[in-house]
Every structure is written in C-alpha cells, then in structure tokens.
Amino acid sequence: MTEKALxxxxxxxxxxxxxxxxxxxxxxxxxEAAIASCNVVGKTVVEIGTGAGLPAMLFAKYGAEKVFSCEMDERLADVAREVIRANNLQDRIAVIAKSSRQAILDGDLPSTPDVIFTETLDCGVVGEGYEVIAEDIRHLAGSNTVVLPERVHQFGVLCTDTQAFEKNSVATQCGFDLSGLNSFAQRSYFAVNKMLHDPKCVSATVLFREYDYLDPNALDAVEHRIIAHSSGLCHGMTSYFNAYFGKFVVTSRDPKSHWSTAFHPLQEPMPVESGRHYYLRGEKTGLIDLVSI
Incomplete structure (x- = not known):
C-alpha cells in the first residue's frame, strides 16, 4: 500500500x-429490473457514484456499450476496478476516481449520454450531495437522455417521538443544566433505527417534496397546509422516500430496506390540537418548521 493510501x-x-x-x-x-427494461443495448451510460460497481456491471450485462462511472473515494474506485476486472467487464466500464463535477471539468465524461444513473440517496434524500449531482446531471443530459431515477418522492408525517427527539438534545443531568450542548444539535434531519423507532403519528402522511434531477427548482422551499388528527406534543416529522426507476420503485419505507428512517426535529417540541390546521414548511436541507394557522 502506498504512503498516500496508508x-x-x-x-x-x-x-x-x-x-x-x-x-x-x-x-x-x-x-436490475429497471436497467433490464430500458433497452440499453449499444448505449452510453454515465453513472454517478460507483460504489463497488454493481449498477455499472448491470448496465454492461444488459448490453451497454460503454459505462463511465464516477467514484470520488479513491479506495472505493480501486475496489470497483478490481471487482469489474474479476467479472471481465473492464473493457466496457471506465471507473473515474473523481466527483462528477471534477470529471466534467476535466472532460472525462461524454456529453448527452443515452442514460445517466445515480443512486446517491440517504434516508432524507439530500444528504449525499443531491444538489450538486442534480446540477451535474443537467449539465450532461441531452433532450433524449434517460435519467434514472426519473423522480424521487419524499413523504412525511408529523409525529410524537420523544425517543428520537432526545437523541438530538439534552437538558438537565445530575442536577446540572447541559442544554448549552444543544447548539450543536442537528437541525435538518438524522437517521433513526426503524426497528426501534415507534413514533405516534399526529397527522396524515403528506407528499412533502418531489425531486426531479432535471428541475432546477426542485429544492425550492415547500409549504403544506396540514391538519392534526391527534392532540399531543409534536417533536418533528418522520420521512421516507420512493425513488422511481421507470416503473420500478426503490423505497426506504420497506422494513427490510438498508436505509434508516429520517427524523426531522422541530427546534422545540410544539403542542398540536386535533382538528387544527398548521403550516408545515421545509427547506432544501430537510429542516422543517411548524406554524399554527
């Protein structure tokens, strides 16, 4: 191993x-079903986020002529190259050890590829660099380029969840006020274990945000009028996503999914009353606010 790698x-x-x-x-x-169904035979593909190389190899398996795959972690890029060589696909897959932004600047990626693929979604959608990746996709895409996923829907529900809220805050312990640490609390969202996460929903589920990599306004602030269906103390919002790869859906809602649940805390818990209307507001970072109407 080189000194740099060490x-x-x-x-x-x-x-x-x-x-x-x-x-x-x-x-x-x-x-795999999405790739198999979209006729990639002889096509050129750009992938953002190689990981270990599985989607890139699936594109090659189903007939793509050339896959250009960006991986900004050099160690992962090296591993992906090894995996791809072990599967005899190195002639059709080029792993570029750069971010998509840097690869574009350096001229490593083809313009107007037939397909652009990315699965760079964390539990709250935006945490793996959605905004920059969307800008890069818009830079590369032509009028006939297929983008996968074509859209991502994020759903949210207001909830009472003391356990989740307390993962991100502290008050008095051993007779001492420790609340000063709360200035470091996560204000957008954080992951909670869905197997241990049992929130009490105090509203209906809403389509909180629609993401489209080709829409430059997809991250604009959103506002929803929402009705509380239970009275109680609202600690924030729980969210999950559906990513639509053609007619096939990748979802974080599935209990067997590797994604955790996203919890978006209010800055302070807020009492809500059954039947009362509220404005639920969301920023592009996942930060939320709740205002009584």
Missing part, C-alpha cells in the same frame, strides 16, 4: 453501509 486509510473508513446496501435485495432487484 494516510487515507488512517484518516477515515469506508462507510459500513456499503455492505448493507449491497445486501439490500429489494433495492438490487428493482435496479
């Missing part, structure tokens, strides 16, 4: 979610 290895670890992601059978089956 430093990188010492500085950080490859996120462990790569293993659970690659074992997510529902995700993998939906992605």
């Amino acid at each position: 430093r990188a290895d010492a500085d950080s670890e490859v996120p462990k979610w790569h293993f659970t992601m690659l074992r997510d059978l529902g995700r993998n089956a939906a992605i």
